[in-house]
Amino acid sequence: MTALRRASKFFLPFGIFILIFLLHTPGNSYASDIGNCLLCHKYAGMSRVDEEGKMRLFFVNESIFVNSVHSKVKCEGCHTDITEIPHKPAKKVDCLVECHIVEPSTEKKFSHKDVDTFLAKSVHGTTDASGKPKKYVEDMPMCKDCHDEPLYRPLSFFKKVRPGISDAALGRCRVCHKKEDFIYRFYNHVTTRLHKSRNPLNIAEVCARCHDDETIVARHGLSTKAVFSYSETFHGKAARFLDERIPDCLDCHVNKGESVHQMLSHKNVQASTHEYNRGKICSNIDCHPGASPKLATYGVHSEFSLEQSPAQYFFTAFFIILTGGTLLPLMVIILLDLIRRFFPNATIKGRK
Numbered sequence: 425m426t427a428l429r430r431a432s433k434f435f436l437p438f439g440i441f442i443l444i445f446l447l448h449t450p451g452n453s454y455a456s457d458i459g460n461c462l463l464c465h466k467y468a469g470m471s472r473v474d475e476e477g478k479m480r481l482f483f484v485n486e487s488i489f490v491n492s493v494h495s496k497v498k499c500e501g502c503h504t505d506i507t508e509i510p511h512k513p514a515k516k517v518d519c520l521v522e523c524h525i526v527e528p529s530t531e532k533k534f535s536h537k538d539v540d541t542f543l544a545k546s547v548h549g550t551t552d553a554s555g556k557p558k559k560y561v562e563d564m565p566m567c568k569d570c571h572d573e574p575l576y577r578p579l580s581f582f583k584k585v586r587p588g589i590s591d592a593a594l595g596r597c598r599v600c601h602k603k604e605d606f607i608y609r610f611y612n613h614v615t616t617r618l619h620k621s622r623n624p625l626n627i628a629e630v631c632a633r634c635h636d637d638e639t640i641v642a643r644h645g646l647s648t649k650a651v652f653s654y655s656e657t658f659h660g661k662a663a664r665f666l667d668e669r670i671p672d673c674l675d676c677h678v679n680k681g682e683s684v685h686q687m688l689s690h691k692n693v694q695a696s697t698h699e700y701n702r703g704k705i706c707s708n709i710d711c712h713p714g715a716s717p718k719l720a721t722y723g724v725h726s727e728f729s730l731e732q733s734p735a736q737y738f739f740t741a742f743f744i745i746l747t748g749g750t751l752l753p754l755m756v757i758i759l760l761d762l763i764r765r766f767f768p769n770a771t772i773k774g775r776k
């Protein structure tokens with residue numbers, strides 16, 4: 425590792441020199457890249473080993489960027505501290521900065537500050553009900569903890585127009601609007617919000633980083649490794665087979681019509697998961713319409729461990745033994761029968 429680090433120190437000024445040279449090549453296809461950032465950052469191998477020995481990638485994939493939700497934001501719109509080229513080491517991006525985009529219904533400058541207001545009021549906020557900082561504040565998720573997941577990057581994949589509804593409807597837009605990129609942009613803007621854009625498994629993976637971390641679970645007094653226990657139940661198993669109809673974390677933990685960022689503790693009476701409100705989640709029109717509130721006593725986070733749920737544990741064990749105990753002898757008998765059929769005259773050595 426030290427050799428690598430030394431090599432990186434040696435080659436860095438050299439690399440920057442070549443890149444500065446490249447700045448003089450005219451022409452850049454990408455319109456909102458005003459600072460010509462991609463001139464350097466479009467090179468796939470652009471990376472180095474940092475002081476801690478970690479590999480850092482500085483390559484920005486243009487086609488992913490152009491198809492992402494942020495495609496209309498200039499690079500400097502987020503990397504606000506980069507004002508000259510060649511530039512100094514960049515500061516961390518603040519997701520709450522106002523950008524040059526205007527929200528059309530109010531004509532105010534757009535920012536994600538509203539999301540932060542929701543997050544602050546939720547169980548993931550950094551202060552408790554009385555406004556005091558929580559213990560272990562560093563465990564609380566910030567925007568980039570959930571959104572810088574690699575899963576969240578290639579949004580272009582999810583933003584493709586969906587089969588079924590799309591082609592016929594797009595044809596209708598074309599009757600009046602003539603520019604394809606206008607039609608696609610606004611059609612996608614609305615329709616992707618009418619559907620889930622991630623399957624239940626993807627959502628669970630985002631939460632697993634903390635909710636399956638034993639240290640975090642223990643020091644915040646949570647009673648279960650929530651993603652693991654979800655995956656033990658029928659819901660989680662179906663999610664693993666990529667069933668999209670199955671409830672994901674958000675379907676149960678977000679109150680209908682509210683921001684996904686406003687999740688509450690199940691001890692809060694306003695939470696959808698509070699024992700008074702749980703029945704309504706199950707009888708949701710998409711899930712178990714007509715279910716009695718009793719269904720909500722089903723342990724959606726059961727770990728099937730001897731201490732937590734002995735009844736389920738023995739039930740599961742019974743069925744595993746029953747299935748194994750029936751199938752295994754049956755398979756042995758079939759195998760022996762097959763051998764006799766294929767080798768009717770075979771004998772074991774030494775026997776007559």
Ligand code: HEC
Nearest residue numbers: 443444459460461464472482499500503506509510513514
């Ligand atoms: C002359 C070529 C060049 C141009 C043009 C350029 N960069 Fe860079 N950039 C680099 C190099 C080289 C590095 C790697 C520096 C290092 O090794 O730490 C880098 C690193 C970065 C980083 C990594 C953060 C860090 O720790 O420094 C960010 C963010 C960044 N550039 C953003 C931008 C933005 C935004 C623009 C356009 C306004 C831009 N760059 C234009 C060469 C360039």
Ligand code: HEC
Nearest residue numbers: 461462465480481482484489494497498499502515516517
């Ligand atoms: C919507 C905001 C946004 C836009 C627009 C944006 N970036 Fe970034 N960029 C980020 C965030 C967030 C990170 C993660 C590091 C951080 O928190 O600062 C990042 C990281 C980077 C890195 C460093 C990766 C690393 O490992 O340190 C480079 C290089 C970079 N961006 C270049 C660009 C270039 C070039 C453009 C324009 C084509 C651009 N960015 C547009 C938000 C943005």
Ligand code: HEC
Nearest residue numbers: 519536539540543548565566567570617620621622684685
């Ligand atoms: C606990 C994890 C978590 C944190 C922290 C978080 N988000 Fe989100 N965010 C999500 C999830 C999950 C979704 C919904 C994704 C989906 O529906 O596919 C989402 C959706 C969004 C959306 C899209 C809304 C829509 O309907 O299209 C935006 C914008 C957003 N988040 C911004 C932010 C910002 C800004 C922050 C920081 C203030 C933040 N998020 C913090 C998990 C998080």
Ligand code: HEC
Nearest residue numbers: 528593594596597598599600601606607608609610611612
């Ligand atoms: C019958 C003709 C017609 C059809 C079909 C049509 N539009 Fe429009 N659209 C218009 C007109 C006219 C306006 C301007 C209306 C106004 O400003 O009140 C408009 C405005 C818009 C705007 C707002 C633009 C702005 O800057 O304010 C969007 C977005 C839009 N249409 C998207 C679509 C999409 C997507 C479809 C297809 C699903 C579609 N339209 C179908 C005629 C149509």
Ligand code: HEC
Nearest residue numbers: 547563564565569630631634644673677687688689690691
């Ligand atoms: C960066 C770590 C982190 C991530 C990522 C994260 N959480 Fe959390 N979550 C926490 C911590 C810490 C708490 C405990 C808060 C407290 O002590 O007040 C918590 C609490 C919760 C609670 C309340 C538990 C209760 O008492 O009923 C729910 C529900 C929850 N998270 C859901 C989610 C979901 C769903 C996701 C994924 C979209 C997610 N979290 C992602 C750290 C995280």
Ligand code: HEC
Nearest residue numbers: 628631635646647650651654671672673676690697724725
């Ligand atoms: C079918 C609905 C449902 C789904 C799906 C679901 N939860 Fe829960 N969750 C609940 C209910 C109800 C509670 C209340 C306590 C209990 O019954 O275990 C809860 C409790 C929790 C708790 C607090 C545990 C404690 O007792 O301290 C966390 C954390 C949590 N869920 C996170 C998640 C995460 C992360 C996911 C996705 C992997 C998820 N939940 C999926 C309904 C659900």
